[in-house]
Amino acid sequence: MRELPEIAAEFSFEKEKAIAKSFSQRFQWEMMLIGLGQAAIWLSLWPLVLNGFLDLWAGFLIASLCACFAYLPSHEAQHGNYSRGNPKLRWLDSLVGHITLVTLKFPYHILRITHMKHHAYTNDQKKDPDYINAHNTSVLKVIKNVLDGSTLQFDKYLDVFANDKAFLNSFHQAIPIALFYKLAPLVLVIIFPFETLLLWWLPAKVGSVYTTVFFSYYPHLGTSTGRYMNTRFWSHWMPRYLNHSMQLHFIHHLHPNIGHFDEPKAIEALKPFLIARNVPGADQIPEKVSYNPLIKF
């Protein structure tokens, strides 16, 4: 990587990378537990509700919570953070990546390949699949777009990356699962109308809105292109434990292999590097990030 001339040697990319690597080794068991656990809880809601052991509205609340927890375990899988480069463990990435997304009704292959493009072309108006979310004019518009499905411009990105064989292959791999997620609710709703609405369709919408607002919109709001400029540190009235700590999303864009639960400590260690590189909001990062809720009114 080419160094900018004004960056001191003590903040070189090599040193930054070495520190980041020390936080990129641990096995992400918590995230696997969350991914597989929420899917198991969500699945168990169906027999519980259908047999009258659980009220449908309680089921809806639990299913919506499950949906909010569904994306991040898949996201770690998309980056290979369970296998950590070990080919014998890649099945773990696939297993968690696919199963956790059942709640959200999204095919893993499509999310993985579009997310890789998001990392490669963050904030590029033509090539970043998340651009429409990250650069919307208000939270309400983001919510509206997610609810009516207009943020999913898969046809557009099939054209943009028409010459990228890996991209096209992943799309084709996802077709059977995509069809299943389209057709399964249409069959289920005929037999169990209210259950399909309140245990799957609506919770998936709640989870998609939550994920898009906190994972796409806020972290990239007002940012530009460039490795150190495309994501920001931000604060919110909501404690970071309620929004999956997406205030810290910038460190993920710099070093995607740092496990989610290791990011606070990594940021503490890398803070001088982030300030030296002018990461948006880096000067606002507190000395202690671990266990800090990062609330700001």
Next chain:
Amino acid sequence: MLIEKLLNHISNWGKFWFGLIFLGSILNAMLEKFTLLSGTPYIWVLAFGLGALIGLVAKIRGVWL
């Protein structure tokens, strides 16, 4: 190819089918369970017709909301 034709059809008419089947089923269940119209013969025609209409409007507009 069958899959390709199916995908094209879903891409073009997905909103209509979703309106007819998904919204229609929900509306039908709601009308039967919660309204004075429950027990009325052919109430399902109203429910599925309304669902199909909403889907058709969404298809023509290109967006749901």
